[in-house]
Amino acid sequence: MPVGTQGSVKTVSSEELEALGFELILANTYHLSLRPGSDLVERLGGLHGFMGWRGGILTDSGGYQVMSLSKMRTITDEGVRFKSHLDGSEMFLTPERSIEIQAELGVDISMMLDECPPYPCSREDALAAMNRTHLWAPRNLAARRDGQAVFGIVQGGVHEDLRRESAAFMSELPFDGMAIGGVSVGEPTEMQYPVVQLTAPLLPRDKVRYLMGVGHPQDILHAVSCGIDLFDCVLPTRMARHHCLYTLEGRANMLNLKWAKHNGPVDAGSVFPSTERYSAAYLRHLFKAGEPLGARLASLHNLAFYARLMAEIREGVELGTWAGLMERYARA
Amino acid sequence: MPVGTQGSVKTVSSEELEALGFELILANTYHLSLRPGSDLVERLGGLHGFMGWRGGILTDSGGYQVMSLSKMRTITDEGVRFKSHLDGSEMFLTPERSIEIQAELGVDISMMLDECPPYPCSREDALAAMNRTHLWAPRNLAARRDGQAVFGIVQGGVHEDLRRESAAFMSELPFDGMAIGGVSVGEPTEMQYPVVQLTAPLLPRDKVRYLMGVGHPQDILHAVSCGIDLFDCVLPTRMARHHCLYTLEGRANMLNLKWAKHNGPVDAGSVFPSTERYSAAYLRHLFKAGEPLGARLASLHNLAFYARLMAEIREGVELGTWAGLMERYARA
Numbered sequence: 001m002p003v004g005t006q007g008s009v010k011t012v013s014s015e016e017l018e019a020l021g022f023e024l025i026l027a028n029t030y031h032l033s034l035r036p037g038s039d040l041v042e043r044l045g046g047l048h049g050f051m052g053w054r055g056g057i058l059t060d061s062g063g064y065q066v067m068s069l070s071k072m073r074t075i076t077d078e079g080v081r082f083k084s085h086l087d088g089s090e091m092f093l094t095p096e097r098s099i100e101i102q103a104e105l106g107v108d109i110s111m112m113l114d115e116c117p118p119y120p121c122s123r124e125d126a127l128a129a130m131n132r133t134h135l136w137a138p139r140n141l142a143a144r145r146d147g148q149a150v151f152g153i154v155q156g157g158v159h160e161d162l163r164r165e166s167a168a169f170m171s172e173l174p175f176d177g178m179a180i181g182g183v184s185v186g187e188p189t190e191m192q193y194p195v196v197q198l199t200a201p202l203l204p205r206d207k208v209r210y211l212m213g214v215g216h217p218q219d220i221l222h223a224v225s226c227g228i229d230l231f232d233c234v235l236p237t238r239m240a241r242h243h244c245l246y247t248l249e250g251r252a253n254m255l256n257l258k259w260a261k262h263n264g265p266v267d268a269g270s271v272f273p274s275t276e277r278y279s280a281a282y283l284r285h286l287f288k289a290g291e292p293l294g295a296r297l298a299s300l301h302n303l304a305f306y307a308r309l310m311a312e313i314r315e316g317v318e319l320g321t322w323a324g325l326m327e328r329y330a331r332a
Numbered sequence: 333m334p335v336g337t338q339g340s341v342k343t344v345s346s347e348e349l350e351a352l353g354f355e356l357i358l359a360n361t362y363h364l365s366l367r368p369g370s371d372l373v374e375r376l377g378g379l380h381g382f383m384g385w386r387g388g389i390l391t392d393s394g395g396y397q398v399m400s401l402s403k404m405r406t407i408t409d410e411g412v413r414f415k416s417h418l419d420g421s422e423m424f425l426t427p428e429r430s431i432e433i434q435a436e437l438g439v440d441i442s443m444m445l446d447e448c449p450p451y452p453c454s455r456e457d458a459l460a461a462m463n464r465t466h467l468w469a470p471r472n473l474a475a476r477r478d479g480q481a482v483f484g485i486v487q488g489g490v491h492e493d494l495r496r497e498s499a500a501f502m503s504e505l506p507f508d509g510m511a512i513g514g515v516s517v518g519e520p521t522e523m524q525y526p527v528v529q530l531t532a533p534l535l536p537r538d539k540v541r542y543l544m545g546v547g548h549p550q551d552i553l554h555a556v557s558c559g560i561d562l563f564d565c566v567l568p569t570r571m572a573r574h575h576c577l578y579t580l581e582g583r584a585n586m587l588n589l590k591w592a593k594h595n596g597p598v599d600a601g602s603v604f605p606s607t608e609r610y611s612a613a614y615l616r617h618l619f620k621a622g623e624p625l626g627a628r629l630a631s632l633h634n635l636a637f638y639a640r641l642m643a644e645i646r647e648g649v650e651l652g653t654w655a656g657l658m659e660r661y662a663r664a
Contacts, residue, residue, distance in 0.1 A: 007614070008623040015606065036592070036617045044595045044613055052609035260368070263376045274347065277384035281376055282339070285368045291340040292624055 001026040001058060001232040002303055006035070007051045010237050011296040012303065014053045020300070020307045024056040024108075026232040029101055030065030034084050034091075038104035046106025058109035058151075058232070060212075061098045061140075064116050075115065077135060095136040099143035099150065111179065112140035114153040119186040126157030129182075130166050137173055149176040151210060154199055157182055158191050167202035177208035180228075184213035193222055200226040217246070217309055217332040221325055224313055236306045240298035243287045246305040250331045252280075254298065259284040272304035305332075333358040333390060333564040334635055338367070339383045342569050343628040344635065346385045352632070352639045356388040356440075358564040361433055362397035366416050366423075370436035378438025390441035390483075390564070392544075393430045396448050407447065409467060427468040431475035431482065443511065444472035446485040451518040458489030461514075462498050469505055483542060485513040486531055490523050499534035509540035512560075516545035525554055532558035549578070549641055549664040553657055556645055568638045572630035575619045578637040582663045584612075586630065591616040604636035637664075 002009045002017060005028045009017060017025065027047060032038060044050050047057055066073055066082050073082035079094030095113040102110035113136055115129040133155045144150055152175035156162030170178060180199050183192050196211060200223070203209050210230035211223045220231055239246065243254040247267040252259070259266065262280035278297055286294030309329065316322025334341045334349060337360045341349060349357065359379060364370060376382050379389055398405055398414050405414035411426030427445040434442035445468055449461040465487045476482055484507035488494030502510060512531050515524050528543060532555070535541050542562035543555045552563055571578070575586040579599040584591070591598065594612035610629055618626030641661065648654025 006617075006621040006623055008618060008621075008625045011624045011628070013606070013625060013629070014609065031621075035621055036613070040593065040613070043593065044611065049595075050611070050614050050617075052606070052614070261372065261375065263381075274345070274384070277346065279376065279382070281368070281372070282382050282384070285338075285382075286340060289338040289340075289363075289367055291338055292343045292627070293340045293345060295624070296343070296628070297345070 001230070002237065003232055003234045004051065006031045007047060010241065011292070011299050012237070014051060016300060018054065020303050021311065022055060022307060024058060025053065026058050026060065027107070028065060029059045029062035029098060029105070030069070032105060033062060033101045034086050038101040042104040042106065048106060056109070057107040059102045059105055059107045059111065061111045061113040062093055062101065063098070063113050066093055067116060067118065077132060095139040096143040099140055099148070103145045103148050108149065109177065110148055110150045112137060112150055112152055112175070114155060114181055116155065116182050116185065117157060121157055123157070123159055126159055126162055130155040130162050134166070134169050137170065141173060141175070151175055151177040151179050153179045153181040153212070154203070155182045158187065158195055160198055163195060163199045164202065167199055171202070171204050175207070177210060178203045179210040179212050181212050183211065184215055189219065192219070196223050196226050196228065200228055217329045220309065221313070221329060224322070236302035237299045240302045241295045243294070243298065245298055246302050246332055248328065248332055254280070254284045254287050267301070270301055270304060271308045272301045274300070333562070334569065335564055335566045336383070338363045339379060342573065343624070343631050344569070346383060348632060350386065352635050353643065354387060354639060356390060357385065358390050358392065359439070360397060361391045361394035361430060361437070362401070364437060365394060365433045366418050370433040374436040374438065380438060388441070389439040391434045391437055391439045391443065393443040393445040394425055394433065395430070395445050398425055399448060399450065409464060427471040428475040431472055431480070435477045435480050440481065441509065442480055442482045444469060444482055444484055444507070446487060446513055448487065448514050448517065449489060453489055455489070455491055458491055458494055462487040462494050466498070466501050469502065473505060473507070481508040483507055483509040483511050485511045485544070486535070487514045489514055490519065490527055492530055495527060495531045496534065499531055503534070503536050507539070509542060510535045511542040511544050513544050515543065516547055521551065524551070528555050528558050528560065532560055549661045552641065553645070553661060556654070568634035569631045572634045573627045575626070575630065577630055578634050578664055580660065580664055586612070586616045586619050599633070602633055602636060603640045604633045607633070
């Protein structure tokens with residue numbers, strides 16, 4: 001899932017996302033509920049109509065952004081009281097309200113409100129966040145509207161026993177899919193991999209498995225090898241705005257002088273259709289000159305790179321050849 | 333001509349310009365000669381190849397930007413000495429050098445280096461600028477490479493006798509087209525119209541007539557009625573970045589609260605193909621949220637509006653019905 005935080009995958013149009021082959025995107029409940037407001041989006045035909053997107057939409061619960069963006073938040077068993085980062089107005093987010101907002105947004109997949117502790121975090125805090133997540137899980141489910149799909153989230157930090165407990169607890173509940181939360185929150189890769197490796201096989205075999213906020217191509221491939229199906233990540237578009245292009249040879253920094261006179265594509269193997277039209281030297285010029293087209297072309301390039309990665313994974317899984325992709329993407 | 337100052341019409345791709353039906357764009361010699369440098373652009377296949385643009389390109393001479401952007405400039409009969417606004421390095425622009433830079437850029441139409449006085453300007457200064465422009469005209473022509481098309485520029489400020497003298501002088505020289513310069517430099521419309529009305533009919537009937545830097549739809553229609561063929565203007569894209577959309581009912585400011593709940597296009601009559609997909613409320617949200625897609629969609633809308641204006645003018649001239657357009661665009 002490309003990430004459209006505020007109802008827009010930055011610089012990219014819905015037509016372009018469709019042309020790249022994406023079928024599902026992620027949008028942020030926290031941002032959209034503050035601006036323009038989920039009630040307004042509902043009156044305007046839901047987020048699909050609002051942003052002119054004909055594919056599927058998954059929204060996060062808003063919990064993660066409340067924690068990372070808002071000052072002055074208080075979390076209790078009831079919910080999270082916080083002040084908007086936009087105008088300081090006081091808000092109160094509960095599991096019921098999060099599910100209601102996502103229903104108003106009219107998305108295809110809603111995420112349960114959980115407590116996602118930051119990294120680093122003590123075992124005590126990881127346990128408390130897991131317990132509160134478990135307390136909230138049935139309330140999220142009870143708030144569902146008819147036909148609203150809600151995914152559960154396993155917490156437990158980097159602690160094997162907590163992850164086992166959380167996976168077992170969540171697996172018993174009638175969620176429509178299951179996510180691993182609390183990874184990609186700042187921990188090093190060597191701490192992320194064991195959590196994924198341990199937790200993924202504990203999730204129900206008949207439900208979609210979603211690893212939240214991951215990640216680098218290597219991280220995705222590792223997670224797929226553990227049985228994960230679904231990913232969201234800001235990297236393709238964020239890296240693009242920071243003038244970095246994904247290639248099979250590694251990430252290319254477009255400000256690097258080596259591209260200044262390069263009259264060919266950065267990545268001759270790119271599947272982005274305009275690759276032949278715009279040279280590396282032109283792309284570098286756009287970034288150096290502060291032209292907005294630079295971030296846009298780079299975003300399209302990176303999204304095409306990720307779309308191909310996911311297509312090759314799907315094909316490789318079907319044909320049983322996907323392990324070869326580890327080497328193909330080793331430098332990406 | 334949409335304006336691609338630094339080799340990019342801001343936020344818009346070359347594919348999109350082609351799809352909108354534009355056949356000629358303007359780029360800025362001053363900006364491109366400083367960054368990335370005309371010698372580099374030449375080595376990379378010229379500006380067409382550099383920016384992946386398959387239509388025509390006209391460049392200005394660089395003189396106007398030297399005057400408006402550069403501090404510490406000294407103008408003599410030889411040329412203009414100035415410091416780059418990017419790094420303060422000292423540069424010297426002469427008629428010969430301007431024509432050479434434009435040849436290196438490999439464009440289809442080069443503009444002669446003239447002296448364009450600012451507004452307001454005394455009659456004495458307008459006379460001096462005109463005389464220096466006349467002094468430079470033959471030097472521009474002598475510097476042409478084989479096959480390089482160069483347009484002359486008539487100066488003379490708001491003074492009828494000077495405009496007559498300049499038009500007569502320039503008309504004698506073997507330029508490939510003729511421009512009216514020194515308008516749209518800050519003077520009120522009621523001072524601009526008489527200059528265009530006076531000067532346009534004095535230009536050779538068998539050469540293209542180009543009114544530099546104009547303008548609003550009304551200004552373009554007035555100028556066409558005086559016999560002008562060609563225009564460049566930053567308004568469609570600059571207005572778009574300032575959240576203003578051109579419509580036949582007048583300019584729409586997308587920050588206006590009246591659009592907040594408007595679940596339909598800003599301009600139902602727009603010829604921009606994505607008009608039905610993105611509502612006014614969504615466009616307003618993009619601007620309010622600082623999403624770069626807002627300026628991009630607005631730019632495409634405004635360019636489509638101008639492309640239609642010019643298409644309707646061409647059609648109206650051929651059919652002899654074009655005077656009706658004055659009313660059609662009276663509020664635009």
